[in-house]
Amino acid sequence: MDDGDRILLAHGGGGELTAKLVNNVILAGLGDAATGSLDDAAVIDVPGRIAFTTDSFVVKPLFFPGGDIGRLAVCGTINDLAMRGARPLALSLAFIIEEGLRMSVLKRVVSSVACAAGQAGVKIATGDTKVVERGSADGLFINTSGIGVAPPGVSVSLSLARPGDEIIVSGPVGNHAIAVLAQREGLSFKTTVESDVAPLNRLVTALLDELGTGLHVLNDPTRGGLAMSLNTIAAASGVAIEIDEHSVPVDSAVAFAAEMLGLDVLTLPNEGKLVAVVAAGASDRSKNVLSDAGAHPRTIGRAKKGSGVTLITAGGGRRVLEAPYGEDAPRIC
C-alpha cells in the first residue's frame, strides 16, 4: 500500500484510499470470517424470529493480557445475542479510527476479530470505517452489532426467575476487569491475570439442549458485574435472590488485585461468564454440560419470594448487595 504505516484522515474519505484500506487491511485480515464484500448492507436469508443487538467498545488500552478490543467487540455482541437464547448469525463491524493510528495496530485488531468470529462460528456481514483527526478519538473505537435467530420454543428472559430456582455462574469472576486495569495502570502482580473474554454461544446451546424450558434466565455480568446482573434479574422477575458469598468463584490473583485496588470483585465487568437461573433440581445437570463445554461452573445461590439481592457472608451474616451506582472502573469494555 502507498499509504505507509499510519492511518491518514484521507483513509476515511470514502474514495480510493478508503477502498484500499477496506480491501487490503480489513477484508484481507478477516479472510473467511467475512461473508464477502462487506457491502453497505448485507442481505441474509433467515426464517423466523431475529434477535438484534449493538455495542460500542472503547476499552483502554487496546491490547491487554488475554485479549484486545477486536476480540472483545466480537465476543460482547455474540454474548448479547446468546443471552436471549439466539444463535448468532451475522455481525457488523464499524471502526472509528484516530488519524495516525499505526496500520500494524489495525491489522492486529482485525486479525483478532477474525479469530474470535471463527471460534464462535459467526461471519462479519457488513462494515463501516470512519477516520477522525488526531486528538478527536482515543486510537480506536469499534461498534459491533449483531443479528441472531431465536429458535422457536426458546423463552429465556430476565423476567422468568421463580422462587426455588437455582443460580449458577459459569466460572470465576473479575478477571477481565483486573486484566485491563492492571495493564492500563502498569501494575504487575506475581501472577498475570488474563481477561476471560470469550464467546458464550456454545455454552448457551449446550444449556438449552440439556434443560429446554428448565433454563429460565441467562445474563452476562458485564458492566456493573455480578451485582448489577443479579439485581437486574431480581427486579425483572419480582423475586429475591440470595447469594452465598463463599461460593462465588474468584481466582486468588484477582481477589488479591481487587483488594489492592480497593475494588469490589462483585461489581467488576466480565466478558466471558454467564449467570444462569435454572429450575429447582436442574443445577447439577447444568453444571455437567457447562463443565463438558470447558467452563468451571458453580451454584452460587437461589431465588426466593421477596425482592432484592442478599449476600450471605462467610461468617453467616447477611448484607444487601446493591447495584453499583456509577463507575468503579471506566473503559473496561
Place this chain on the structure above:
Amino acid sequence: MDDGDRILLAHGGGGELTAKLVNNVILAGLGDAATGSLDDAAVIDVPGRIAFTTDSFVVKPLFFPGGDIGRLAVCGTINDLAMRGARPLALSLAFIIEEGLRMSVLKRVVSSVACAAGQAGVKIATGDTKVVERGSADGLFINTSGIGVAPPGVSVSLSLARPGDEIIVSGPVGNHAIAVLAQREGLSFKTTVESDVAPLNRLVTALLDELGTGLHVLNDPTRGGLAMSLNTIAAASGVAIEIDEHSVPVDSAVAFAAEMLGLDVLTLPNEGKLVAVVAAGASDRSKNVLSDAGAHPRTIGRAKKGSGVTLITAGGGRRVLEAPYGEDAPRIC
C-alpha cells in the same frame, strides 16, 4: 435527575446512573420511536430475507443547517437499507459520549433521532451508551445499525446496470457537504445552504412499485459523492457511464460555495439523494413517481458498452470523471 446538566464518566459505568441516563434521557426522548426497553438484544419477528447494515457518524459540528448528527445517523442507515431495495424494520442506536457533554445537547440529538425515525416509519429496537474521558472523543459519536426486509422478487444491485439504461438523480447534489462545511468554518453566504439529510425509503418504495424489475441499480451518493457512486456502478456492472454535466442539478448557492472553497461538487457527500439506473424508456415514469413523492429528479446520463465514467461538458468536450482518491471534506457524516 441528580446528575446536573453534564455527562459524567460515571454515566457510562453500567450502574444506576447509566440506567437513569438511558431511561430519563434516551428512552424518554425517543418516546414512540423506541420499541420498548432497548434490551441488550431485541427480538423481532420477520419472514424471509433480511438486509443488515451499519454506519458510524462523526460529523463535526454536531448541529448544522437542515439537520444534526441524530437525524444523519437515522437517515444514513435507513438509506443503506433502502438502496438494497429493503424495507427498514428496526434500528440500533449506540452512543459514544465525551465526558462533560451538555445533557441538553444529548437531549436535542435524541429528539432528532425520534423525529427522523418517525418520518421514516422505523423503530429503534436496541441501544448502547458508552462514556469516555474528556479529550478522548469529540463530543459525540453515533453508530446506527439497521435491519430491513428484502421483499421477494426485488433484485436491485450495483451490478445490474446494462447498456442503454438511463441514469437519474433524485435532486440537486452537494447541499449536505456545503451546509456542514459552512457551519464548521464559520462561512456565511447570502443564502444559507441547508443539508438535504432525509430518509429515502419512501422514494424507493414508490420506484419499486412503479418499475418492478425495470429498476436496476440504486445508490446513495454519500462519501465520495456522485463521482464515487457512478464509478462504483460502472465498475460493478461492467459498463461505461456518460453524464451530461449541464443536466446534473446543483443549487446556485451550492455551486457558488463549492467554487469559493475550491471543491468539486461532484465529489461532495449527499445524505438525502439517490441515483437510480433504470431500463431504457423508464426514466419519465421514474421521474413522475419521484416528483409525486416530493423529489426533484433529473435524467443525467446513460449506460453504454465500455468502462469508466465520462463527463460531457457544457461546451461538448469530454473528460473522465474519476473516483476521488482521498478526502476533500473530512467529517461530513
